[in-house]
Amino acid sequence: MKEKLIEIRDKARQRWEQLPWERLAFLKAFGKRLAFLKKYNPLKYIQLMDWYIIKKFIGTYIYSIALIISISIVFDVNENLAKFTTYHAPLRAIVFDYYMNFVPYFANLFSPLFVFIAVIFFTSKLAGNSEIIAMLACGMSFKRLMRPYIISAALIAALNFYLGAYVIPKGTVVRHDFESLYKNNKKNTTASNIQLMVDKGTVAYISQYDDIRKTGYGFSLYKFEKKKLVSHMTASVIQYDTISDSRYHWKARSYKIRELKGMREKITSGSEIDTLIQMEPMDLIFSKGQQETFTSPELLRYISKQQERGSSNVVQYEVEYHKRIATSFASFILTIIGVSLSSRKRKGGMGMYLGIGLALSFSYILLQTVSSTFAINADTPPMLAAWIPNILYAIIAYFCYRQAPN
Numbered sequence: 001m002k003e004k005l006i007e008i009r010d011k012a013r014q015r016w017e018q019l020p021w022e023r024l025a026f027l028k029a030f031g032k033r034l035a036f037l038k039k040y041n042p043l044k045y046i047q048l049m050d051w052y053i054i055k056k057f058i059g060t061y062i063y064s065i066a067l068i069i070s071i072s073i074v075f076d077v078n079e080n081l082a083k084f085t086t087y088h089a090p091l092r093a094i095v096f097d098y099y100m101n102f103v104p105y106f107a108n109l110f111s112p113l114f115v116f117i118a119v120i121f122f123t124s125k126l127a128g129n130s131e132i133i134a135m136l137a138c139g140m141s142f143k144r145l146m147r148p149y150i151i152s153a154a155l156i157a158a159l160n161f162y163l164g165a166y167v168i169p170k171g172t173v174v175r176h177d178f179e180s181l182y183k184n185n186k187k188n189t190t191a192s193n194i195q196l197m198v199d200k201g202t203v204a205y206i207s208q209y210d211d212i213r214k215t216g217y218g219f220s221l222y223k224f225e226k227k228k229l230v231s232h233m234t235a236s237v238i239q240y241d242t243i244s245d246s247r248y249h250w251k252a253r254s255y256k257i258r259e260l261k262g263m264r265e266k267i268t269s270g271s272e273i274d275t276l277i278q279m280e281p282m283d284l285i286f287s288k289g290q291q292e293t294f295t296s297p298e299l300l301r302y303i304s305k306q307q308e309r310g311s312s313n314v315v316q317y318e319v320e321y322h323k324r325i326a327t328s329f330a331s332f333i334l335t336i337i338g339v340s341l342s343s344r345k346r347k348g349g350m351g352m353y354l355g356i357g358l359a360l361s362f363s364y365i366l367l368q369t370v371s372s373t374f375a376i377n378a379d380t381p382p383m384l385a386a387w388i389p390n391i392l393y394a395i396i397a398y399f400c401y402r403q404a405p406n
Contacts, residue, residue, distance in 0.1 A: 049135065052148075056126075060121055063118075084182055093182065098175055102175060105171065108168055111156065111160050115338075116334040119339055119342065124342040126343075132343050149336075149339050153335040161328040170295070188288075190209065190211065191208075191209045191286075194284055196284075202278075214281050215237060215238070216239075217237055219237070220233070233257045236253060237254065239253075240280070248276050248278050251275075253271065253272050255270060292320065294320075300321065302314075337400050340397070367392070372386070
């Protein structure tokens with residue numbers, strides 16, 4: 001045994017002597033130069049008590065989401081089971097196409113409410129166990145107590161924004177397709193009397209459009225220069241080329257092109273022609289909830305394109321874009337309100353304050369819906385409509401925060 005230990009020691013010494021000491025010295029010197037970065041390490045501001053509250057916050061938040069969404073799924077299955085059976089929806093599609101996208105959509109939609117419930121639930125429990133009293137008695141300020149709550153709210157807000165802006169819209173497309181096939185058995189696939197500006201001074205008109213065949217009937221294209229008509233194209237049928245490598249590729253059948261130059265007119269006609277027109281099938285069909293199927297970058301591009309065309313049907317898209325950002329900040333507002341209401345130990349329990357908090361959170365969600373409706377149906381600016389609930393409830397949160405230490 002002793003000889004074996006001596007052998008291991010000798011091998012370790014040989015390896016130690018074979019190490020590239022020049023490289024190690026360089027790394028050590030380089031490490032000393034980077035030592036100043038420790039000052040900017042955000043984790044050094046998170047202490048043991050902070051980790052304790054963050055774990056409680058995130059854990060309760062996930063638990064409340066799982067509990068409420070489970071109940072929602074039970075009610076949804078009970079309500080739609082007859083429709084799924086009638087339209088012969090396959091089990092795989094029900095689970096993976098519908099409910100796998102149903103859960104994140106509604107969890108993200110009611111995330112502010114879940115944040116508030118989580119804060120009220122575990123903070124009132126901490127207060128009931130005199131843990132918050134002990135923290136404040138040790139000299140901790142109420143502002144310092146808020147730090148782990150704000151960190152947790154920031155994590156949840158960032159997650160909600162990422163899911164709402166990039167992940168959930170893609171799942172919403174799949175869920176809407178499932179609902180149109182197996183739940184509602186209807187989808188808006190036709191449109192009539194479509195008129196839109198496809199380019200500067202260029203206006204397109206389609207009498208009837210079928211989105212299933214990607215085909216339009218009774219097509220006209222007008223091109224103006226200095227308010228004068230310089231070209232007019234008509235076609236009995238126009239079809240979008242779905243296999244083309246380029247966008248905006250259309251095929252026109254039974255076409256006629258009139259080119260006007262002063263008093264002269266040139267007419268060209270034929271049976272079929274390939275042409276590039278800056279419009280796509282998604283520009284021609286508008287379905288309910290279509291704005292929820294775009295990611296935030298796609299929403300911005302779509303809004304910009306429609307505004308250049310002079311379309312007035314962009315308000316709901318602007319509201320959706322700003323609402324995704326504003327809803328993320330709701331986590332901070334409702335967290336501050338929840339902590340302020342539930343951090344004090346009270347005789348008789350938290351019944352009244354829990355009721356006040358739930359009323360505030362429900363009214364906040366209701367005001368979000370009402371303000372969005374006003375923006376779509378009235379002349380309220382979309383950005384202002386999306387941020388009005390945050391502005392009003394930020395004032396309430398500030399008042400609660402100022403009164404809480406007293």
